Amino acid sequence: MAELTFWTGTMDAGKSTLALQTNHNHAARGRVGLIFTAHDRSGEAAVTSRLGLTHDAIEVTDDFDFWRHAVDALTHGARIDYLICDEAQFYTPEQIEALAKITDELQIDVFCFGILTDFRTRLFPGAARLVELADRTEVLQVEALCWCGKRATHNARVEDGVMVTEGDQVVVGDTDRESGTAPSAVSYEVLCRQHHRRRLTAARAQSVSLVPEPLPFG
Ligand SMILES: Nc1ncnc2c1ncn2[C@@H]1O[C@H](COP(=O)(O)OP(=O)(O)O)[C@@H](O)[C@H]1O
Numbered sequence: 001m002a003e004l005t006f007w008t009g010t011m012d013a014g015k016s017t018l019a020l021q022t023n024h025n026h027a028a029r030g031r032v033g034l035i036f037t038a039h040d041r042s043g044e045a046a047v048t049s050r051l052g053l054t055h056d057a058i059e060v061t062d063d064f065d066f067w068r069h070a071v072d073a074l075t076h077g078a079r080i081d082y083l084i085c086d087e088a089q090f091y092t093p094e095q096i097e098a099l100a101k102i103t104d105e106l107q108i109d110v111f112c113f114g115i116l117t118d119f120r121t122r123l124f125p126g127a128a129r130l131v132e133l134a135d136r137t138e139v140l141q142v143e144a145l146c147w148c149g150k151r152a153t154h155n156a157r158v159e160d161g162v163m164v165t166e167g168d169q170v171v172v173g174d175t176d177r178e179s180g181t182a183p184s185a186v187s188y189e190v191l192c193r194q195h196h197r198r199r200l201t202a203a204r205a206q207s208v209s210l211v212p213e214p215l216p217f218g
């Protein structure tokens, strides 16, 4: 029986790496797959891992029809054993439903990878639908860490050095602060829940700790 699996974790947890490893392992055994992504950080239609691996992919736009794509390919004699779907949080709920239909009706394994929640700690619609429909939702074993050393569970958005909690749900960006070039560049930082709640990013924690203690007399 084919399965729909959702692999999730914070940003920088290793999801794209696992997506490429999954593809590699299946392809190495002669299975044939298709690779999809949406809004990859690279700006290309590609799955890119921070470990340096990269693979061309089919870009999933909001009007992309997974069912039509798969049926057309099969009708033209192509073989499809599995789908790799990166950045799946950006897919629409209808596209996730199509992936479930492909799993059940075409017996094609579907491996989805994506973050669960946005910078406001709210579920992405595509991720929510995946949790509702997937045969299995797995959390990546490799732990991304908050600056305090605890497991990072939340994604923070940083604009001009300040953590923000309002804005568009989708703003493509990286966790590497150096990658932002414009002064208003958006970056992301993974935090534990407590520090996300307190809006205490690494930079802010450091600046707070550098404030001299008040002298013990008035
Ligand atoms: N220089 C490095 N050496 C070892 N591991 C690295 C290095 N850079 C990144 N990584 C690993 O890559 C992970 C990020 O992988 P990636 O697939 O890009 O994440 P995601 O898709 O979840 O955002 C990091 O959590 C870390 O484990």
Ligand SMILES: Cc1cn([C@H]2C[C@H](O)[C@@H](COP(=O)(O)O)O2)c(=O)[nH]c1=O
Pocket: 010, 011, 012, 015, 016, 039, 040, 041, 114, 115, 117, 118, 119, 120, 155, 156, 157, 169, 170, 171, 172, 173, 174, 188
């Ligand atoms: C939290 C959050 C993230 N994004 C974007 C930022 C990145 O482009 C991707 C996540 O990529 P990764 O491979 O998991 O690092 O999502 C966003 O648009 N909105 C958000 O709230």
